[in-house]
Amino acid sequence: MTRPVEELEKGKWPSYVTEWKKAGYTGLVEIYNKALEDKKTHFKHGGMVGYPGYDAGVIGRLSDMPEILGSSHVFRMLEPAGWFYKTESLRKVVDVWTKYGNGLINFHGATGSLQLVGIETENIEPAFEELAKLHYDFGGSGGDVRTLAACGGPAICEYSNIDTLDLYQALTMRFIEDIHRPRFPYKWKIKIPGCPNDCVAATARSDFAIIGNFRDAIKIDQNILKEYPEEKILKVVNKCPTSCMSYENEKLDIDMGNCTRCMYCINEFSKALRPGDDKGATILIGARARGRIGAFLGWTLIPFIKVEAPYTRLIEIIVGIQDWWDEIGNPKERVGEAIYRIGFGKFLFEVGKELGIDPVPQMITRPRANPFWFYWPGEVE
Amino acid sequence: MTRPVEELEKGKWPSYVTEWKKAGYTGLVEIYNKALEDKKTHFKHGGMVGYPGYDAGVIGRLSDMPEILGSSHVFRMLEPAGWFYKTESLRKVVDVWTKYGNGLINFHGATGSLQLVGIETENIEPAFEELAKLHYDFGGSGGDVRTLAACGGPAICEYSNIDTLDLYQALTMRFIEDIHRPRFPYKWKIKIPGCPNDCVAATARSDFAIIGNFRDAIKIDQNILKEYPEEKILKVVNKCPTSCMSYENEKLDIDMGNCTRCMYCINEFSKALRPGDDKGATILIGARARGRIGAFLGWTLIPFIKVEAPYTRLIEIIVGIQDWWDEIGNPKERVGEAIYRIGFGKFLFEVGKELGIDPVPQMITRPRANPFWFYWPGEVE
Amino acid sequence: MVLSLDELDFGPPDYKEFLPPVSKKNYGKWKYHEHIKGGVIKHVAESGDEAYTVRAAIPKYVAAETVNKLCDIAEKYCEGYIKFTSRHNVSFIVPKAKDVDSVIKDVEAMGFPVGGTDHSLKAIIQCVGWTHCHTPATDSPSITKALYEEFYDEFKDNNAFPERIKMAVSGCINMCGATHASDIAIIGMHRKVPTVIDEIVEKFCSVPNLIKSCPKYAIKPKRGNLKTVVIDEEKCMYCGICYSLCEGMPIHNPEYDGVSIWVGGKVSNTRKGPLLARLIIPFMPNEPPHWENVVKVVRKIVDIYKANAEEDERVGEWIERIGWEKFFQITDIPFSDKSIDDWIFSVETYRKGTNFKMV
Amino acid sequence: MVLSLDELDFGPPDYKEFLPPVSKKNYGKWKYHEHIKGGVIKHVAESGDEAYTVRAAIPKYVAAETVNKLCDIAEKYCEGYIKFTSRHNVSFIVPKAKDVDSVIKDVEAMGFPVGGTDHSLKAIIQCVGWTHCHTPATDSPSITKALYEEFYDEFKDNNAFPERIKMAVSGCINMCGATHASDIAIIGMHRKVPTVIDEIVEKFCSVPNLIKSCPKYAIKPKRGNLKTVVIDEEKCMYCGICYSLCEGMPIHNPEYDGVSIWVGGKVSNTRKGPLLARLIIPFMPNEPPHWENVVKVVRKIVDIYKANAEEDERVGEWIERIGWEKFFQITDIPFSDKSIDDWIFSVETYRKGTNFKMV
Numbered sequence A, B: 001m002t003r004p005v006e007e008l009e010k011g012k013w014p015s016y017v018t019e020w021k022k023a024g025y026t027g028l029v030e031i032y033n034k035a036l037e038d039k040k041t042h043f044k045h046g047g048m049v050g051y052p053g054y055d056a057g058v059i060g061r062l063s064d065m066p067e068i069l070g071s072s073h074v075f076r077m078l079e080p081a082g083w084f085y086k087t088e089s090l091r092k093v094v095d096v097w098t099k100y101g102n103g104l105i106n107f108h109g110a111t112g113s114l115q116l117v118g119i120e121t122e123n124i125e126p127a128f129e130e131l132a133k134l135h136y137d138f139g140g141s142g143g144d145v146r147t148l149a150a151c152g153g154p155a156i157c158e159y160s161n162i163d164t165l166d167l168y169q170a171l172t173m174r175f176i177e178d179i180h181r182p183r184f185p186y187k188w189k190i191k192i193p194g195c196p197n198d199c200v201a202a203t204a205r206s207d208f209a210i211i212g213n214f215r216d217a218i219k220i221d222q223n224i225l226k227e228y229p230e231e232k233i234l235k236v237v238n239k240c241p242t243s244c245m246s247y248e249n250e251k252l253d254i255d256m257g258n259c260t261r262c263m264y265c266i267n268e269f270s271k272a273l274r275p276g277d278d279k280g281a282t283i284l285i286g287a288r289a290r291g292r293i294g295a296f297l298g299w300t301l302i303p304f305i306k307v308e309a310p311y312t313r314l315i316e317i318i319v320g321i322q323d324w325w326d327e328i329g330n331p332k333e334r335v336g337e338a339i340y341r342i343g344f345g346k347f348l349f350e351v352g353k354e355l356g357i358d359p360v361p362q363m364i365t366r367p368r369a370n371p372f373w374f375y376w377p378g379e380v381e
Numbered sequence C, D: 001m002v003l004s005l006d007e008l009d010f011g012p013p014d015y016k017e018f019l020p021p022v023s024k025k026n027y028g029k030w031k032y033h034e035h036i037k038g039g040v041i042k043h044v045a046e047s048g049d050e051a052y053t054v055r056a057a058i059p060k061y062v063a064a065e066t067v068n069k070l071c072d073i074a075e076k077y078c079e080g081y082i083k084f085t086s087r088h089n090v091s092f093i094v095p096k097a098k099d100v101d102s103v104i105k106d107v108e109a110m111g112f113p114v115g116g117t118d119h120s121l122k123a124i125i126q127c128v129g130w131t132h133c134h135t136p137a138t139d140s141p142s143i144t145k146a147l148y149e150e151f152y153d154e155f156k157d158n159n160a161f162p163e164r165i166k167m168a169v170s171g172c173i174n175m176c177g178a179t180h181a182s183d184i185a186i187i188g189m190h191r192k193v194p195t196v197i198d199e200i201v202e203k204f205c206s207v208p209n210l211i212k213s214c215p216k217y218a219i220k221p222k223r224g225n226l227k228t229v230v231i232d233e234e235k236c237m238y239c240g241i242c243y244s245l246c247e248g249m250p251i252h253n254p255e256y257d258g259v260s261i262w263v264g265g266k267v268s269n270t271r272k273g274p275l276l277a278r279l280i281i282p283f284m285p286n287e288p289p290h291w292e293n294v295v296k297v298v299r300k301i302v303d304i305y306k307a308n309a310e311e312d313e314r315v316g317e318w319i320e321r322i323g324w325e326k327f328f329q330i331t332d333i334p335f336s337d338k339s340i341d342d343w344i345f346s347v348e349t350y351r352k353g354t355n356f357k358m359v
């Protein structure tokens, strides 16, 4: 009988186990086979490993059967914006990794890092020193700013309302110290999709989402639109969530006062419809997975903001909120949870006011249904 | 210049102040005028008043200017089911009230009681003794079962799926001791509308709502339906919340597997459409106004239950839940809040199981989005 | 001559004796109904019998004299039976079509408008407010009266609005006026922390009960005098729950008390089903007896609803369809942070993603 | 020869050097795109330039040899540039139409299927599970592999479903696999309270930190030995947060650990916007390496979705339209009390009123 780990090499779909074998990472193959047999992981807490001067970005990992596998740490390299690589550079990374690790790579981690997998403690320093020469930095673990993520945006996609890649680079550099040296109550993730399609899942997975958006009218090329089957046009008109489209006499009309720029029609008629010209971004705050009180999807903090290099205003907002959170946050409390605990109103009073973030109805889907609100100092004289 | 209280006698709409004057209740007129002038109430806590043997149902009230108005208590009389009266009887009540109070009546309190307004402490006993002779009882205040409420139902309305009036009477009598003698953590309100139109606002205002409902098909008289303008039929078909209606070839079809029996179409075509024949009720639990955590609308506890005299099963359920709540409830914690605090799942395990209330998807609009659930003793072996 | 225990607990009168003959005869056998005109509903039974409900508004309090007059009418046209409704109207169940107009005439002669059916303004539910209660921040009855003056015609008109409008007024957040699920609701609000009067607290109130009563855990025993309490001003949100337990914590304040406005509630399961009312204006000053500004803002909302909603769309259904951000835009009501929930279920009310109207 | 502080903090490589020439030239000037066939997207720029994205799946881990082969292809057809995607696919941006099929051929020759575009099965997001992590209750990579085997054809087919399906697998409730907003999600679950190993806790863990870490306040210092802790079994809900802090609280249990199934999540703002995935099956046993039963239930859900949803309707949009009670009915998935929320925002998920389908 084949062992479970070899079972996983069968089938049409490419096998990661086969890759491990190609990489010659026998320890991993063996320990994983044990796990499959025992129906439990054989990894355990990893201890503190890292590079002197950095306090984050290497995930230390040990197995509970050192006779099979010793330390097997992971580097979380900061990916190039939009995950674009020049092969020349990538080959060199792989070479370094073959030398010090196993050449095994995870393209990419769920946060977006280029994960270099399975290195032993003593190799961490020399490996990084060679990676640094190739201009590959790492970071993101613990209570720090995590590796950011941006969609390919302007490099490949016609919908991008902001320069996602430049913003990725600029913000990463602005927060590079916070990426390397945890100082916050918990993690802080920033993701940057170029439009509300949200191809980096910022709405679900980033504490601070910068979503490219526009605020003027969708641009319609009526002539090109006619090339689409009428049936399809009517379908979309019919499914528009706000019923703000109409199609009469071969002319599409969008009542922009009621459109939520959900992207549906634009996606369906990529040739004929385009985002408007008054471009910027919507800022969402607070998303993350389970937390201590359940998963949050990011909620609208700023409906629309202009986003232009050098991004001074955006950075001011991020830093302002981080400072507040840093001060009031409990350990392992992400910013969304902290705002929930303190109250959105109080948050707006305490930090929004200073940052020029005013209460607007776009922040909510509906107003409160309970009578338990507060007045802030100075409000009721 | 007219005083504010007299200002309230002006206008087209009938004035309660005028009624007070008719009743000769000068103290109330004067104290209220003070309130209007001072922009604050002149009533204060009332002290303990009541009838020996009853611990609830008289709201004690004192003014803070005894020179103007002394005690001004209120009787909460249990209204006859559906608020139907025989004038002969009503006149006698008014007579008694003129003798001992001021003849001033509030038809009815927001909970539904016949409120006899403004009696002094020493008159409470003789007044009630005469009212009792007319077979008018009172009750409902503090941590007790409150005056119930039922819509006119079968007496006047074609939609009633249950005998609201008989059920009102039977349950009132079953819980009459709990109406008179508070023993619960907080109030417990029961309301009984005959159909999902909910003409007694049970969904918003009763801890335990018994809403007449049906589970078979809506009955359609296609011929009579044709009498309605087609435009109207199409409007309703279009606005049906589940889009489960279709109208073709002058024939209305309802896909009952998708109908939520929201009553909309039945209301619009009262002549042609009728609730089905398999009648019973839906039970909602937990509604109330603000509580300590905000207002609750009642949530579905039992999607469908047969409701037939002597209502043994229904009573078993009410008593079972009350007992549980009585045991675990905090002071001033209504049953909905208690279930929220303990957890709906645990509630179903601890009391639902015993009462035969099984978890069903009708209880929720969507399943949980967090991974924090429990296993109950014995579930995971 | 107090009643003995076994003379007590006898319960309400038997409804069977109180039903009008036409109801008794056709009990559970009604067939359909029709809205004839403002305040009048025609019911037809399977037997062919008819009954006409004539619904009229009565003031929150009525004097003996008035009750007797209503009984006169009921005896004249309704075989001596009379009904009241869950919204505190009076209802005459008239078995003969020909009597309907006489009933209307007689009731209106008493000054009581006939109406409140179909797509009209329904009876406004109100609590006692300053006319009887010790906790109000505002006066429900006079606000109600002012609203009725404004909407008098719409009470009488079956087609006043796209759908019925239910208003309710509560003097304080206890919401006895059933405000929390009304189309338009007005609720009295305090805005200042209660004042602790040590002597009264010491004498009449239980410190442990007070501490437990506060939903915000804002009440603590006072250092040095454990028989009374102090309030943490940062935590208190002026709910008044402590005051309703204890006279020593007065919260009323003529200058700071006032009303809040809520919209979009609904009870019936029709169409999208029940909805809670939502806060749109956290504060307006108390302006008895005519409440000009409250009336003005309600009128504005109603008119915009009338002009914009689809047929058969309740206020809340309309707003949920167009979106609250749109509602604030077209009503021009300033949006305040108070409308943003910060209580327990708050996160559920925050907008997820970018699906909003820019306005 | 450790790097000095000012040699650190240099950040990621400059993206400008890593962009393919066609991207650089047409940066921000793309005009439209078209789905050509499974795995291939045609982009047209305002300049008239074209670029073809060829998207292929790669395993969670790839060996140096594999990377170099991918680079070979990129050098041959893509001027030496290669992109990876937010769902961990590889993307070849091919400037010449004629090369598209060669790229496909070469990539597939490596065993890597081209697909995951338009209304197909998208790449399944997975965490490391038993291949690297210390907290998993299940093994994401092998589950992912099993699902891919089942849905192989649907990955390659642009019209496999009414809309795209995004699956994700997380080994535990930390949800690193971004499961909480996926169309179909599989999450590892523990079901037993951690075992406290006093000696380890004493030696390696901070008792105050442990106490604070527990969301249910289930951890208390042990009487008599304050250097270790006890767990209140009634309060613990097996989240494993304490274990991830402290080796002395192992929670793994081969017999009781398993997976839960969630459906209906979505991220994009299209149409009704983002949704969280919801729990439909709280537990299925761990069955590595082929996960037959998990695959079976996912297949069933997918097929029912395919047969029932409207065009352009994501799984969650479909279920929200028909109602969850209907979903449970037509999928025949037994409904358990675990699907009923009892956490903080629970009340918002309870059905208000009677608007349900009887089923």
Ligand code: SRM
Residues within 6 Å of the ligand: A059, A061, A074, A076, A108, A109, A110, A111, A112, A113, A114, A115, A140, A147, A189, A204, A205, A206, A287, A288, A289, A290, A291, A292, A334, D126, D127, D128, D132, D133, D134, D135, D173, D174, D175, D176, D177, D178, D244
């Ligand atoms: C490697 C990675 C999974 C993967 O296979 O790709 C990962 C792996 C771990 N995550 Fe994660 N998370 C990874 C992306 C995520 C994501 C997805 C995302 O960022 O878009 C999430 C959900 C989004 C979010 O942030 O909420 C995520 C939510 C968590 C959580 C729960 C956080 C919360 O607020 O609820 C934890 C627990 C914690 O931090 O204590 C966690 C913790 C962990 C730890 C460190 C385990 C632990 O408890 O210490 C895992 C280390 C595994 C290992 O041994 O390699 N991981 N983690 C991802 C990071 C690679 C990268 O940098 O690219």
Ligand code: SRM
Residues within 6 Å of the ligand: A082, A083, A150, A151, A152, A153, A156, A157, A158, A159, A197, A198, A199, A200, A201, A267, A268, D032, D033, D041, D043, D053, D055, D084, D085, D086, D087, D088, D089, D091, D116, D118, D122, D123, D164, D166, D181, D182, D265, D266, D267, D268, D269, D270, D314
């Ligand atoms: C490549 C990628 C971003 C990146 O830079 O890495 C991407 C790129 C594009 N997305 Fe995406 N989406 C990518 C992940 C996502 C995600 C995130 C995710 O899946 O975790 C989402 C949100 C998912 C969700 O809602 O759950 C996403 C939601 C969309 C949508 C809206 C889908 C919908 O449900 O309505 C569109 C529009 C469409 O397909 O019609 C879209 C469309 C596009 C197009 C086709 C638009 C265009 O004009 O070209 C982009 C193709 C660029 C290309 O050729 O590579 N993209 N897209 C990601 C590919 C992932 C993969 O390998 O499968």
Ligand code: SRM
Residues within 6 Å of the ligand: B059, B061, B074, B076, B108, B109, B110, B111, B112, B113, B114, B115, B140, B147, B189, B204, B205, B206, B287, B288, B289, B290, B291, B292, B334, C126, C127, C128, C132, C133, C134, C135, C174, C175, C176, C177, C178, C244
């Ligand atoms: C008289 C009446 C208002 C009216 O004008 O009709 C009334 C009057 C009072 N209610 Fe009420 N409630 C009245 C129906 C209601 C309703 C409506 C209903 O029952 O359908 C509600 C909302 C529904 C509900 O139960 O949640 C209601 C929710 C409250 C509350 C808040 C309860 C909660 O759980 O949040 C309180 C505060 C309390 O109980 O401590 C309260 C407390 C009070 C007190 C006793 C004031 C107090 O804090 O001690 C008021 C006495 C006023 C007085 O001096 O006469 N009253 N109260 C209604 C009872 C008459 C009757 O029996 O028919």
Ligand code: SRM
Residues within 6 Å of the ligand: B082, B083, B150, B151, B152, B153, B156, B157, B158, B159, B197, B198, B199, B200, B201, B267, B268, C032, C033, C041, C043, C053, C055, C084, C085, C086, C087, C088, C089, C091, C116, C118, C122, C123, C163, C164, C166, C181, C182, C265, C266, C267, C268, C269, C270, C314
């Ligand atoms: C009389 C009354 C019940 C009672 O026994 O006291 C009542 C009785 C009827 N209601 Fe009602 N409703 C009564 C309060 C309510 C309430 C409760 C409330 O307002 O607080 C509601 C729920 C309100 C809400 O949704 O906010 C209510 C929601 C309905 C509906 C559904 C309305 C909707 O929004 O779709 C209907 C159907 C319709 O009108 O088409 C309805 C229809 C009816 C009809 C006309 C049905 C029929 O077949 O005859 C009943 C007339 C009986 C009659 O002639 O008196 N009744 N009805 C209540 C009169 C109150 C009043 O004086 O204005």
Ligand code: SF4
Residues within 6 Å of the ligand: A151, A152, A153, A154, A157, A158, A159, A160, A161, A193, A194, A195, A196, A197, A198, A199, A200
């Ligand atoms: S998020 Fe928008 S701009 Fe970015 S790749 Fe996706 S569709 Fe294009």
Ligand code: SF4
Residues within 6 Å of the ligand: A239, A240, A241, A242, A243, A244, A245, A254, A258, A259, A260, A261, A262, A263, A264, A265, A266, D271
């Ligand atoms: S973007 Fe969305 S809301 Fe706006 S018109 Fe298109 S489909 Fe409708």
Ligand code: SF4
Residues within 6 Å of the ligand: B151, B152, B153, B154, B157, B158, B159, B160, B161, B193, B194, B195, B196, B197, B198, B199, B200
């Ligand atoms: S609740 Fe239903 S049965 Fe009762 S009066 Fe209203 S419409 Fe008729």
Ligand code: SF4
Residues within 6 Å of the ligand: B239, B240, B241, B242, B243, B244, B245, B254, B258, B259, B260, B261, B262, B263, B264, B265, B266, C271
């Ligand atoms: S009762 Fe409601 S859901 Fe059912 S068919 Fe009629 S309108 Fe549609």
Ligand code: SF4
Residues within 6 Å of the ligand: C127, C128, C129, C133, C134, C135, C136, C137, C140, C170, C171, C172, C173, C174, C175, C176, C177
């Ligand atoms: S709502 Fe407030 S003011 Fe009005 S009766 Fe109830 S407790 Fe009194």
Ligand code: SF4
Residues within 6 Å of the ligand: C193, C194, C213, C214, C215, C216, C217, C218, C219, C231, C235, C236, C237, C238, C239, C240, C241, C242, C243, C251
């Ligand atoms: S008013 Fe309410 S919040 Fe303030 S102290 Fe009293 S009970 Fe607490």
Ligand code: SF4
Residues within 6 Å of the ligand: D127, D128, D129, D133, D134, D135, D136, D137, D140, D170, D171, D172, D173, D174, D175, D176, D177
């Ligand atoms: S989801 Fe759990 S098992 Fe998977 S990587 Fe994250 S922490 Fe580890």
Ligand code: SF4
Residues within 6 Å of the ligand: D193, D194, D213, D214, D215, D216, D217, D218, D219, D231, D235, D236, D237, D238, D239, D240, D241, D242, D243, D251
């Ligand atoms: S597993 Fe979670 S709930 Fe249980 S003791 Fe540990 S931290 Fe607390």
